[in-house]
Amino acid sequence: MNKKKIIRSLRNIALSPLSFIWEWVYRLRRSFYEYGILKKKVFKVPVISVGNLSFGGTGKTPTIIWLTEWLNAKGLTPAVLTRGYRGALEHSSGLLKSGQKFRLNPYDYGDEPLMISNRMSKGAVIVGKKRADNLLKYFSDVKPDVVLLDDGFQHLQIYRSFNLVLFDATMDLEKYHVAPIGYLREGFSALKDADGILVSRSDMVDATHLNKLVNLITSHFHHAPPIALTRYVPAGVFDAHENFSCSVEELKGMRAVAVTAIANPQSFYQYLENFGVEICDRVSFPDHYFFTNSDLNTLLTKATQHAAIILCSEKDMVKMKRVSQDPRILYIRVKVDFISGELPLLNSLEKVLKP
Numbered sequence: 001m002n003k004k005k006i007i008r009s010l011r012n013i014a015l016s017p018l019s020f021i022w023e024w025v026y027r028l029r030r031s032f033y034e035y036g037i038l039k040k041k042v043f044k045v046p047v048i049s050v051g052n053l054s055f056g057g058t059g060k061t062p063t064i065i066w067l068t069e070w071l072n073a074k075g076l077t078p079a080v081l082t083r084g085y086r087g088a089l090e091h092s093s094g095l096l097k098s099g100q101k102f103r104l105n106p107y108d109y110g111d112e113p114l115m116i117s118n119r120m121s122k123g124a125v126i127v128g129k130k131r132a133d134n135l136l137k138y139f140s141d142v143k144p145d146v147v148l149l150d151d152g153f154q155h156l157q158i159y160r161s162f163n164l165v166l167f168d169a170t171m172d173l174e175k176y177h178v179a180p181i182g183y184l185r186e187g188f189s190a191l192k193d194a195d196g197i198l199v200s201r202s203d204m205v206d207a208t209h210l211n212k213l214v215n216l217i218t219s220h221f222h223h224a225p226p227i228a229l230t231r232y233v234p235a236g237v238f239d240a241h242e243n244f245s246c247s248v249e250e251l252k253g254m255r256a257v258a259v260t261a262i263a264n265p266q267s268f269y270q271y272l273e274n275f276g277v278e279i280c281d282r283v284s285f286p287d288h289y290f291f292t293n294s295d296l297n298t299l300l301t302k303a304t305q306h307a308a309i310i311l312c313s314e315k316d317m318v319k320m321k322r323v324s325q326d327p328r329i330l331y332i333r334v335k336v337d338f339i340s341g342e343l344p345l346l347n348s349l350e351k352v353l354k355p
Helices: 003-034 060-075 110-119 132-141 186-194 207-218 267-274 293-306 316-320 342-351
Strands: 045-052 078-082 094-097 126-127 147-148 162-169 196-200 227-238 244-246 256-261 278-284 309-313 331-340
Touching: 003 186, 045 060, 060 078, 060 110, 060 147, 060 162, 060 196, 078 110, 078 267, 094 110, 094 132, 110 126, 110 316, 126 132, 147 316, 162 256, 162 342, 186 207, 196 207, 196 342, 207 227, 227 342, 256 267, 256 293, 256 316, 278 293, 293 309, 293 331, 309 316, 316 331
Parallel strands: 045 147, 045 162, 078 126, 078 147, 162 196, 196 227, 256 278, 256 309, 309 331
Antiparallel strands: 094 126, 227 244, 227 331
16 A cells, blocks of 8 residues: 555544545534424425535536526426525525526626526526525515526425436546545435436546445445536637637647636646647636636636637636637537437426426
């Protein structure tokens, strides 16, 4: 056993009592809601939760967008309940209706709510930490056919009709332990409440890793929810004005300063490299970071020095374009694409939509 493994083993032994307590606190909390000791608020429309067990990004926002587009295609009006993390309205409330093109300020609503709202053809995004209260406040205004609860697996105050639990295939398998040993908010025992599993970025790992992850997940089931494997495919490269710039195939050989303010920057860099982008510089900011004039000036200077463009994610562009709409700043729009398991998952979702 090498030195790193010995240190990790000793660390895990030292932290195991805290991890045990953490997991049982969450187990008890879930049990209190399950047995009615703590009450859930029930709404007259289906509620679909999109959440995860781990900290950090697992692809909840792209999945929410995929669901809103699927529901819109069925003629339904969704309302997305989201916290609006780090937005000014996080601790109060705010409403973003689809097609709304004014007051689109990420400093108020947060970056992800704007990203979701921009992609909806019908419906609304309701922002605020107290999601049940905010849904009551705006319900008559939105009149939703279905509610999507963003990052909702641990938000037990609202009764949900369907729990979709996401996993990121690129996360190290050694991190699948409850905090503080690993990156899990709660243990695998919580999967008893899962109605569907979605493993994102499944194309970015080898078959051995993917099989180990799927086996790890299914080993904790006492039931058999549908499991879907997904990847992100590009819908094109766009500028700050939402204008199509080029296809991702045209990025091959192009020089770029890659900028991220997302939970998993390495996945974005790998994504660019897969399309043959020559990354001249990698600039990572904290997740949900709000860019400043100084940041953009520095980035544009780097782009000039390297004779390059700036490439970012769609979530980052929401905030960048509030500071600069320089034509050299572009983002890659992606969409969820199913590798396997789409039909069983959709069939399960269809069942909760039926009156």
